[in-house]
Amino acid sequence: MTVGLEHYLFVSIVLFSLGLLGVLLRRNLLIIYMSLELMLNAANLALVAFSRFNNLLDGQVLVFFVITVAAAEVSVGLALIVALYRKRRTSHVEDLTSMRL
Amino acid sequence: MEQVLFYILGAFTVVFAFLVVANPFSRSPVTSAMFLVLAIASLAGLFVLLHAFFLAAVQVLVYAGAVMVLFLFVIMLLDLKEEQRRKIKNFSLITGLISLVAIVAVLVNVILRSGLSGPLPAATVEGGTVELGKLLFTRYLLPFEMVSVLLLGAMVGVVLLSKKDLR
Numbered sequence: 098m099t100v101g102l103e104h105y106l107f108v109s110i111v112l113f114s115l116g117l118l119g120v121l122l123r124r125n126l127l128i129i130y131m132s133l134e135l136m137l138n139a140a141n142l143a144l145v146a147f148s149r150f151n152n153l154l155d156g157q158v159l160v161f162f163v164i165t166v167a168a169a170e171v172s173v174g175l176a177l178i179v180a181l182y183r184k185r186r187t188s189h190v191e192d193l194t195s196m197r198l
Numbered sequence: 199m200e201q202v203l204f205y206i207l208g209a210f211t212v213v214f215a216f217l218v219v220a221n222p223f224s225r226s227p228v229t230s231a232m233f234l235v236l237a238i239a240s241l242a243g244l245f246v247l248l249h250a251f252f253l254a255a256v257q258v259l260v261y262a263g264a265v266m267v268l269f270l271f272v273i274m275l276l277d278l279k280e281e282q283r284r285k286i287k288n289f290s291l292i293t294g295l296i297s298l299v300a301i302v303a304v305l306v307n308v309i310l311r312s313g314l315s316g317p318l319p320a321a322t323v324e325g326g327t328v329e330l331g332k333l334l335f336t337r338y339l340l341p342f343e344m345v346s347v348l349l350l351g352a353m354v355g356v357v358l359l360s361k362k363d364l365r
Binding site: 099100101102103104105106107108110111112113114115116117118119121122123124125127128130131132134135138141142145146148149150152153154155157158160161162164165166167168169170171172173175176177178179180182188 | 200201204205208211212215216218219220227230231234237238241244245248249250252253256257260261264265268269272273275276286290291294297298301302305306309314315316317318319321322323325329330333334338341345348349351352353355356359360
């Protein structure tokens with residue numbers, strides 16, 4: 098059985114749903130953040146698979162930009178988490194329900 | 199050979215990703231971060247199978263290297279204790295699972311109906327450094343420069359956010 102486009106897409110779907118499950122069910126901010134990274138990586142895998150399928154490099158350039166933006170997003174998000182932790186001494190989302198610090 | 203490698207790497211990716219999200223043995227964020235490194239490394243292997251060599255290298259360098267070091271730094275900075283097990287509310291569990299099943303059903307249905315099956319065509323382009331670099335500095339020059347401005351903005355924002363007193 099040869100491996101085609103849909104095999105890669107199924108792996109991508111499983112990765113994405115695992116990330117979504119983590120975001121919805123886990124309660125630790127850092128693990129929610131890691132699940133977000135998993136979802137981004139699932140999208141990257143789908144883009145690279147489509148790029149290979151169509152023999153075009155544009156998808157890979159888009160993945161390059163996604164990785165760059167994800168790095169920027171992680172740095173800003175983690176700085177926010179650290180700032181939040183300094184004020185509230187917790188990283189548990191259920192303790193962070195009020196808008197005021 | 200390629201098939202076998204695909205199944206091994208795909209299984210690794212999925213298993214490690216599962217252990218990031220729901221590790222039955224440990225609730226510590228450090229274990230999750232370590233399994234995320236493994237998941238990303240096996241994903242880089244899948245990129246190699248798809249002839250995206252440059253992206254595989256970037257994935258390992260940027261994700262498994264820089265981003266995960268950042269995660270570990272923050273975990274150690276916050277000095278998180280073992281997360282105590284709290285009961286997940288039934289309402290959030292049910293709504294979460296419903297939305298998950300719905301989105302997976304939509305995605306699987308789209309793939310099954312799209313008629314995109316069949317083996318991959320012969321690779322005429324390789325995702326090497328030269329090819330991607332040429333594309334990046336010709337057709338995608340403007341987005342490339344914009345990303346550099348975005349990174350500068352992120353850097354300034356992080357420095358501002360990590361100051362002791364936010365004024």
